[in-house]
Amino acid sequence: MRKLEIADAEVMQLAIRQEIDRSEEARYDHRLHGLLLVTSGRSCTEVGALFGEDATTVQRWVRRFEQNGFSGLREGERSGRPRVLDNTQWRRIEADLRKTPRDFGFEAGLWDGPLLSEHLRRKYRIRLGVRQCQRVFRQMDFRLRKPRPQVAQADPVRVAAVKKTATTGKARRH
Numbered sequence: 016m017r018k019l020e021i022a023d024a025e026v027m028q029l030a031i032r033q034e035i036d037r038s039e040e041a042r043y044d045h046r047l048h049g050l051l052l053v054t055s056g057r058s059c060t061e062v063g064a065l066f067g068e069d070a071t072t073v074q075r076w077v078r079r080f081e082q083n084g085f086s087g088l089r090e091g092e093r094s095g096r097p098r099v100l101d102n103t104q105w106r107r108i109e110a111d112l113r114k115t116p117r118d119f120g121f122e123a124g125l126w127d128g129p130l131l132s133e134h135l136r137r138k139y140r141i142r143l144g145v146r147q148c149q150r151v152f153r154q155m156d157f158r159l160r161k162p163r164p165q166v167a168q169a170d171p172v173r174v175a176a177v178k179k180t181a182t183t184g185k186a187r188r189h
């Protein structure tokens with residue numbers, strides 16, 4: 016039988032690993048397959064090399080399986096990094112975001128990541144990066160609103176003439 020080859024194997028390997036990482040069930044199956052190879056006589060180093068994992072990771076799978084059986088291969092709660100903001104601060108910041116940045120002495124009219132980061136630093140003495148502040152908006156179910164640029168010296172009558180109407184969705188013509 017002729018050896019089959021997958022075109023662009025390195026890229027496909029990466030894509031397959033990403034697919035495994037996407038699902039908890041796929042990660043469980045991945046661990047099962049690794050253990051199957053270990054029970055067939057392969058070393059943890061060999062299995063790790065085949066699976067793109069470190070040998071110590073495969074050893075951890077074996078230990079967890081020996082201690083807890085199949086349930087040891089399932090993912091448990093991941094505690095993750097503890098939150099910087101406690102519940103009281105979280106509620107206060109949520110209330111702050113319902114106000115305008117001008118209420119806190121900023122020039123901007125709308126909240127964004129850099130502005131929230133600066134607000135937290137000034138008012139709460141908490142340093143959060145811009146990206147983390149953007150996550151805070153999402154976790155609080157706030158959506159980012161972008162200011163609409165105003166055309167300099169625009170004639171309000173002409174602007175109204177080309178705006179879409181609510182009923183037709185088409186521009187009005189006079």
